[in-house]
Amino acid sequence: MNELRDILTSTATRLLGTEVTKESLQEAEAGTWPAALWDALETNGLACPLVPEAQGGAGGSWEDAHVLLHAAGRHAAPVPLAETILASALLAGAGVDIPDGPLTVAPVRAGEALTLSGARLDGTVTGVPWGRAATRVAVTARLDGRPHLALVDPARARCTPDRNLALEPRDTLAFDGTLVDAAVPLDDGDVAWRLGALVRAVQMAGALEALLEQSVRYANERVQFGRPIGKFQAVQQELAVLAEHVAAAGIAAEVACRAAGRGDAAFEIAVAKVRAGDAARVGAGIAHQVHGAIGFTYEHALHFSTRRLWAWRAEFGGETHWAAVLGRAALARGADALWPDVTAR
């Protein structure tokens, strides 16, 4: 680990570990914006790790961003930290100045890009994470048939509030000739969509670690039949399976971040999102089974992780979407390229 990564890790762990509590999560779900937490994250320079220092960021790599995204998932941070990291990276990559405040990215594939006419944006996008709370949103739009990254103030759009399973804001933004702050051509119209999947995969790996930690702790504390339930083989075997999936999702996400820092990470990101999704499906089930009825209550904190996993699993493309991407490419390349392609990554 390098020095920057150490600092990011310790700062994020300290801030999120103290500021994100069951109470603050419940308040956020009730609609309160956790201003103090956001200000602390921004002031401590955790919001823009991928932005070069000359543009006011931390000048880090995707591997540095990984530790923040992972921590955001692990602590279920009720703020658009991951979205701001992603948006600021996209904007910096496009040479656009980074606005202050929480940012977000519209989950748009190249084929569904909105329309730009000059500096005017038209179209509707659903499921924008934290759309209502962001100072600016990065949107993929088409200008004269070519994909662009547009930066726009969501306050200028018609905003219909919506939420995901974890009650995180996922709003519909309708643009009707809305003036954008900037629009820059993109070589790859899917970049926002794909990096959105990467960000979610890393957050999921973090949330899965939280599930394992909570489940092992609970199994060692909860006594039935005169001993902690973690002493029963049936429970041990289930927790071992959970640990395996946590490890798999974790390394897949980390490898994808490493690849993203080098350029073409399409394969690794698809792998990471599929693997995280499969781990979430199995892992959330085991965590709830181990926790019994108490884990099924709103009072207990387990659901802050499991509901996020169920929601994030589908965002920026679920396992089926990304598996199809991988599978179509593999079938087009043919049987004899299968193993050479795997070892080339």
Place this chain on the structure above:
Amino acid sequence: MPTFTFEPCELPAGAEALRAEVRAFLRDALADRTPVLRARSWMGFDPAFSRKVGARGWIAMTWPGRYGGHERSAFERYVVLEEMLAAGAPVAAHWIADRQSGPLLLRFGTEEQRQRYLPAIARGERYFCIGMSEPDSGSDLASIRTRAVRTDGGFVVNGTKVWTSMAHECHHMIALFRTTVDPESKHAGLSQFIVDLASPGIAIRPIRNLAGEDHFDEVVFTDAFVPADALVGAEGQGWAQVNAELAFERSGPERYLSCMQLLIELVRELSRDPDGRAAVGVGRLLAHLATLRQMSLSVAGMLEQGRNPALEASVVKDLGVGFEQDLPGAAQELLDVEPRVAGGADYHQVLGYLTQIAPSFSLRGGTREILRGIIARGLGLR
């Protein structure tokens, strides 16, 4: 809470350079092998092939030169292993000696034992099997009853080993025997020996598996003499030594590639007329395969750093065998054809063969339940 560390690991350029060399060798050496023969990889006992691999310097790769080894890195060894398995090379003859018996002797053997066995293993000429399980001792390995009793110049052995892979083809067995009976502890009093399988008093009888193969054996010892210098390590330290050995067995890339030929042939069949369902199914398998490879590489990285990845290796093995064991079923969901033992296309036979041997994947080298118990201990639950 204790957790596992799976740090991403990358193969150095030198190891990648070796890959092309291995592929070229395998293309030539396996040119006439059908897909169903390749699917038998681990079961393929082919001394001529093993000698060729030895001549290339691809056995005993990490061992010291004075024992016939090649002093190459764990990463270079990793590349050779994964290429052999992905290609379905017939590795059974030298595999156990390279993976387990040699490293065991390097760690616990006497200088005389190393000089005597290791160079021949490295040449691909000396084949070893592992005598652990007995009729009444499977997962509960410490309960074994085969006795080795001190006599003039050595030990007299009586008892029976079972499920010993390829004993009828091998020169030697690394055997775990009970040298003293300690009513206080079943783990005490166990010792490991190098047994010459041509010695008198040893009867080897193949046990046919459900696929009709004579792959593993029953080995009966009746007053068989084993000389004192065949003892490996310290008398009574067999349990600790065996666990170190099993860590070698569980740490390689071999624990997710057993059905690679099926995946390759499935892609060949599906790519003729791909549809969305085929793409999703293949993509999901590929995501799991690629992740298992990264986990396996991470374990190789730990080995290269001289760390002990016993726990991580158990994680990879359990996930890996789950993947390869599910593959025949997953393949049938994607392509509805009849598995066959003979006739039909190559794909039918590969599917037929692997469907039948898949149950063994989560038994050999430690059952699923044993591995998950090891992982649970690592989590602080036991």
